[in-house]
Amino acid sequence: MEHEFTKIINKILEEQFPEIGKQIFTESQLIGYLNIKTKSANKGSKSRGSFANLYAIYVLVEDYILNNFHQIGMYSDYEGAVYTNIFKRQRELPFGQKLQNHGLNHRMNEEFKKYFPTCEFIPILRNQKNNRYWFNENLLKVKINEKEHNIAQTVIDIIDAYVEAKRDSFEKFIQLCKDAQRLTEEQVREFIKQMVAPTVDARIFEIVSYSILKYYYNDRVIYWGYELDKLQSENLKLFKTGRTNANDGGIDFVMKPLGRFFQVTETVDVNKYFLDIDKIERYPITFVVKSLDSDIEIKSKIEAQARKQYAINAIVSQYMECIEEIINVPILIERFEQAVAQGYLSNILSEIIKLSRLEFNYEDEEESIKIELLEFSVEDELSVNKVRLNQKIFLSCRSCCML
Structure with a gap:
């Protein structure tokens, strides 16, 4: 699927992974999911945003990066992100003030499976006993020519770019309504x-x-x-x-x-x-x-x-x-x-x-x-x-x- 925002995704990939950006776009199912979820970016405020599921990804990948797992590894030993912290964090993000926990708990996983039914990995992992969360690191690693590339920061940058595009659309819509007053x-x-x-x-x-x-x-x-x-x-x-x-x-x-x-x-x-x-x-x-x-x-x-x-x-x-x-x-x-x-x-x-x-x-x-x-x-x-x-x-x- 290609749409207007696909160009932005490819640009980010090319900047961070020169010469292999297009291959990562093709090989990564997570990038493919982000591409699907960001198709409304340039369609104006009247196109529905996809913040709930995107922010479920965002807060967990952000936690992954903040703990430096994208560089030092050892994520498999991590005790997991605390639910209250990541839930609070997604509500701090633009347009996230009213988000519920559905994306974190099941909705994002269900939708990802709908788009990629043959994928063997579940994106969001959860321990219901202690309410700890992880993002499946297998989806953050893409192998190109036998070399593994971590796309954690790329995921954050793509979602940030999408949010900025939607923010611009919403501001234009609000201004349009205000202009109608005259x-x-x-x-x-x-x-x-x-x-x-x-x-x-x-x-x-x-x-x-x-x-x-x-x-x-x-x-x-x-x-x-x-x-x-x-x-x-x-x-x-x-x-x-x-x-x-x-x-x-x-x-x-x-x-x-x-x-x-x-x-x-x-x-x-x-x-x-x-x-x-x-x-x-x-x-x-x-x-x-x-x-x-x-x-x-x-x-x-x-x-x-x-x-x-x-x-x-x-x-x-x-x-x-x-x-x-x-x-x-x-x-x-x-x-x-x-x-x-x-x-x-x-x-x-x-x-x-x-x-x-x-x-x-x-x-x-x-x-x-x-x-x-x-x-x-x-x-x-x-x-x-x-x-x-x-x-x-x-x-x-x-x-x-x-x-």
Whole structure:
């Protein structure tokens, strides 16, 4: 596989291993894995990064180098890296503040095996009794013309170069969002519509979908209560329950007080839909789908797959009844226009900027977000505080409540 960042990998190899860099690229399965994982480097911020698995490699190879094993050998006698130290270290790295332990514990190994099923070596070695970790040194040694070459520093340099490329892409995206604050209302509307296109990265789509739906539902009021003569009115409020694409088994959005669940997806694979339905005990769920197909077409495709897979009408019907609503891209754009008509364009853009900064770990920037579009006013201080309060509440709730 060759892509734009492959040139950077080859350049690093040629600088560190003159005349044999291309051979190492061909012979090393670890370099091959890094090449696969870095293909999004030059595709902009909307291409998903691969920091979790790359950083699992990084912190262990870095520990290997810091202990000078790449020069003195004797790694087989090493007692192993302490889990708390390497876990802390990966969170110190750029974009690593929210990373979990999945890459270190199993995900990186599983993915490496998927790409290189015939490789006899497991990349990350772990002693579960004392939580010590090693990186398989066999993958750090490449034999070319009967001579062994250690690529530990090369691995670090490749990942560093990838992170720098992604950092540049993210900064450009954040700046693009900020620049949108100075556009006309019509230009901002088109800018936001572009960010829900089917080709957009899943994280961006989820962030923009949430921002749109949050303000679409904002003015809708329901009346409820325990007694007919004591009903109370309450605006619908949509909350984001966690980070985008967190793979944490949670639900993406939840609505109060109706208790509606929303899941964002970019597939029409029946297994994905039914898995989401199963994990909330077949509770009704709304799917926000990154597709231009009509909601009827999407639902028909899911049902057709389900009937082929299960062949029992009762089972299929039970699952299909749990799909409360399907919101595709055209419906999302329609709801965006309705929210704009209610005066929420500035709020939506503000929400996108705020969540994008959080997603891309720009939390160190505490500057307030002020929207100054040419054709409409800024949101008032009360609204700003309300947005911040909602975010703080749900970031706190997520740590003690998994939906």
